Each structure stands twice: as C-alpha cells, then as structure tokens.
Amino acid sequence: MRPTIKAKGHCRARLSVSAGFSLVEILVVLAIIAIAAGFVGVSILSVLKQQNSRICLTNMVTIEAAKDEYARDHPGGSAIPSASDFAPYFRFGIPRCPDNNRSDYANLLDLKNPVNCPVHLENAGKLNAGK
Numbered sequence: 847m848r849p850t851i852k853a854k855g856h857c858r859a860r861l862s863v864s865a866g867f868s869l870v871e872i873l874v875v876l877a878i879i880a881i882a883a884g885f886v887g888v889s890i891l892s893v894l895k896q897q898n899s900r901i902c903l904t905n906m907v908t909i910e911a912a913k914d915e916y917a918r919d920h921p922g923g924s925a926i927p928s929a930s931d932f933a934p935y936f937r938f939g940i941p942r943c944p945d946n947n948r949s950d951y952a953n954l955l956d957l958k959n960p961v962n963c964p965v966h967l968e969n970a971g972k973l974n975a976g977k
Contacts, residue, residue: 898944903969905941909951909961910973912936917957926955 912935916926926932932955933940942948945965953959962970 899966899969902943902945902963902966903972905943906951906961906963906969906973908936908941909954913957913961924957926957929955 912932913926915935916932917923929940929950940950940954942950943963943965946963951961951963953961960970960973962973
C-alpha cells in the first residue's frame, strides 16, 4: 500500500510582507560594492602606471645600448645625424615612451648625454645608476 497525503490547502507557502530586503538594505549593499570597485580601479591604474614606467626604462636602456653600438661603428662622433641613420640599430624601430604620446625621447641623437624621458623623471636616476 502506498501512503497518501490528504492536504487541502494546508501546505501552501505564504509570502509575508517582510520576506524581501528593504530598499535601504539594497542601497547599502550597492554602496559597499561601489566602494570596493573604486579601490580595485585605483589599484589597477597604479599598476598600469608602474608598468608604463618600467616599459619606458627598458626602452631607455635599449636606446643607450644602441647608442653604444653606433658609437663603436662611427668613432669620433658626438651626435647621430638623423633618426633614419639610427633606426637600423633597432629591430622594430626606435622605441618610444608609452605615456608621452609616442614622441621621441630627449637626447635621442646625442651620444654624449644619456637619453631621458620628460614624463618618467624617476627613470633618469635608475638609468644613470646602471652605468
């Protein structure tokens, strides 16, 4: 024999008025999420800025190495005549700072002075410390 259930409307679930979240509770949760998203956004921007600074420093080191090669190939020179004479020393073209609207570095063609970036001034000290 199978047991049978005789229920006449007694098993219906009733939703009361206090079954959901209030508007204030939902707004508080949304505010907490927005604040957390703001912290994440700020940290991501900071990381991207550090990354661009490191890319800039790497580009400056690459340019200095190419200037040394140019000076060995052309002894006695104090400056590179033009960027087109300097371009063959790079595989993918002369590197540029990612934050400087893709313009050339200062002292790019000067063999006597190290290359520097007007945006990432902190890299000048790091570049000179390696010499």
